[in-house]
Amino acid sequence: MKLILAIAKTHLVSKIKQTTIAALGVTFGIGSYITLVSFMTGLNDMLDDLVLNQTPHIHIFNEIEPSKDQPVDLYSEFENSLNIVSSIKPKQTQKKIHNAVPILQLLNKDKNVRGAIPQVKTQIFYIAGPIELGGNITGIDIRREMELFEFKNYLVEGSAEALENTDSGIILGSGIAEKLSLKKNDRVQVTTSTGKLFPLKVVGIYQSGIADLDNVQSFATIKTVQRIMGEPENYITDINVKLYDISKALPMAQTVEQQFNVKAVDINTANAQFETGTSIRNLITYAVSITLLIVAGFGIYNILNMLIYEKMKDIAILKATGFSGRDVQLIFMCQALIIGIVGGLIGLLLGFVLSSIIDNIPFETQALPTITTYPINYRIWHYYIGIIFALFSTFFAGYLPSIRAKKIDPVEIIRGQ
Numbered sequence: 001m002k003l004i005l006a007i008a009k010t011h012l013v014s015k016i017k018q019t020t021i022a023a024l025g026v027t028f029g030i031g032s033y034i035t036l037v038s039f040m041t042g043l044n045d046m047l048d049d050l051v052l053n054q055t056p057h058i059h060i061f062n063e064i065e066p067s068k069d070q071p072v073d074l075y076s077e078f079e080n081s082l083n084i085v086s087s088i089k090p091k092q093t094q095k096k097i098h099n100a101v102p103i104l105q106l107l108n109k110d111k112n113v114r115g116a117i118p119q120v121k122t123q124i125f126y127i128a129g130p131i132e133l134g135g136n137i138t139g140i141d142i143r144r145e146m147e148l149f150e151f152k153n154y155l156v157e158g159s160a161e162a163l164e165n166t167d168s169g170i171i172l173g174s175g176i177a178e179k180l181s182l183k184k185n186d187r188v189q190v191t192t193s194t195g196k197l198f199p200l201k202v203v204g205i206y207q208s209g210i211a212d213l214d215n216v217q218s219f220a221t222i223k224t225v226q227r228i229m230g231e232p233e234n235y236i237t238d239i240n241v242k243l244y245d246i247s248k249a250l251p252m253a254q255t256v257e258q259q260f261n262v263k264a265v266d267i268n269t270a271n272a273q274f275e276t277g278t279s280i281r282n283l284i285t286y287a288v289s290i291t292l293l294i295v296a297g298f299g300i301y302n303i304l305n306m307l308i309y310e311k312m313k314d315i316a317i318l319k320a321t322g323f324s325g326r327d328v329q330l331i332f333m334c335q336a337l338i339i340g341i342v343g344g345l346i347g348l349l350l351g352f353v354l355s356s357i358i359d360n361i362p363f364e365t366q367a368l369p370t371i372t373t374y375p376i377n378y379r380i381w382h383y384y385i386g387i388i389f390a391l392f393s394t395f396f397a398g399y400l401p402s403i404r405a406k407k408i409d410p411v412e413i414i415r416g417q
Contacts (some may be wrong), residue, residue: 004327007318008334015310021340022303026343026394027350028387029296033289034351037382039358040285042375047281050209055267056240057249060103060256062095063263072343100236103260107241112248117144126172126218127189127197128180135176135216137227148242158184158204168224170200174207175215190228198228232280267291305401317406325406336398337391343392346382377389394395 011268012019031068097103100118107116121140124131142164145151152160156174163169170190172182182188200220207214220228226235243249249266256264315328359376 001332004330005334008331008338011314011331012335012338018303018310020337023343023346025296025299025303026340027347029293029299029393030344030390031350031354032346033292033296033389034348034382034386035354035358036292037285037289038351038355038376038378039052040281040288041376041379041382044281044285044378045377046371046375052267054155054208055271056149057243057246057267058241058253058256059265059270060097060239060241060260060262062097090378095237096231096235097239097260097262099260100239101234103262104236104239107239107256112243112245112252114242114244115144115148116239116241117141117148118222118236119240120222120229120231120235121237122192122225122229124190124192124228126176126180127191127378128182130149131180133176133179135218137170137218137220137225137228139222140219141222142219149240154206154208156207157205158202160205163219163221166201166203166285168198168200169203169220170224171204171219172202172208173214173217175211176218177205178200179215192228194230196230200224205292293389293393297389297397301397301400303397319408328408329402329406332402333395333398336394336402339398340390340394343394345385347390348386351383351386352378379388 004345018164072078072085089341104116104118107113118141122137124135138202140151142151142160146160155171158171160171164169165203170188172188173179177183178186184202184204187199188197188202189197206217206219208217222236223233226233228290229235241252243252246267250268253264253266253269256262318328318331356380358374361374363371363374
């Protein structure tokens with residue numbers, strides 16, 4: 001084997017130009033794959049996080065809907081009839097979740113739950129001078145929101161801690177702040193449907209990247225919103241749940257609905273179109289990546305095939321001096337694997353360097369205030385796939401031509417020469 005490797009090395013060095021071209025074919029194929037897949041998966045992750053970071057895995061609330069059982073169903077004489085009731089009105093129910101505190105305690109004890117946090121939501125009007133805008137305000141537990149939903153990453157002005165430390169503070173959506181010409185430390189008045197005014201201090205500006213949300217949404221502490229609504233401390237309208245495993249969201253949501261008689265929506269049901277878009281983007285990413293690798297593999301095969309044709313005389317001499325067909329095949333297989341290892345490793349380095357360059361290119365957009373450069377994903381298994389394919393492709397690119405070399409008759413080659 002030592003002699004075979006020495007001969008393979010001699011062949012590669014003596015034809016350094018062809019060797020370099022073959023190695024560069026592997027290098028650019030793997031380098032292009034690493035760069036493309038790192039950038040495209042990084043972009044997909046950024047778009048996914050834009051939604052997933054702000055969306056609970058399970059959203060629990062009370063939904064206003066008509067009663068399932070109408071008065072006519074209570075009469076026995078109509079039980080075998082087809083009862084049609086028109087203009088059904090919603091039943092009078094409270095928006096708050098009944099026994100919200102015990103439900104929260106039970107959910108937080110579940111081993112599948114990363115965290116369950118309360119919210120209080122209501123519709124309000126923002127008033128600044130003569131301008132009045134309709135919108136929503138959400139009372140949140142700011143520390144848990146930062147822990148579970150990365151709330152801090154969406155603040156373009158001010159700090160999340162200021163909301164907790166400021167009595168009657170509010171974090172405005174960027175669209176509201178722009179329309180009302182408000183900035184940090186300014187004052188804004190809010191009013192509910194009852195008409196009572198509440199002055200609040202702006203402690204931060206929130207920008208989610210979703211314009212429709214930023215134009216209406218604001219945040220305050222739970223106690224502040226409860227005070228605005230005139231409700232007690234146990235008044236909770238929503239519970240957001242984060243799980244360790246997102247695949248368990250649907251069965252757990254169904255269990256919660258049946259157990260607590262509330263509406264529970266899992267993330268896949270709430271974002272069905274988003275899931276479809278993510279699947280299609282991932283499919284395109286890997287389809288293009290595999291195409292790049294296959295094209296690189298054919299290039300390697302053509303180069304090694306031509307290399308064998310140029311080495312016909314050397315093959316004849318080797319066989320004439322006692323080397324078997326299997327030895328000759330191993331020589332060319334070793335050449336292919338050496339090209340694959342060297343070209344693959346350099347390709348990984350090239351892909352990493354190009355990814356790093358892209359990662360440092362400025363990328364600024366108002367829709368994504370926390371993103372400053374193009375997103376790159378440095379997942380290690382992309383590099384494993386790259387080097388494995390480099391060895392796999394060069395193995396077969398060398399194996400097929402080496403079968404031809406194994407069958408060469410040295411007498412015919414020497415007679416021709």
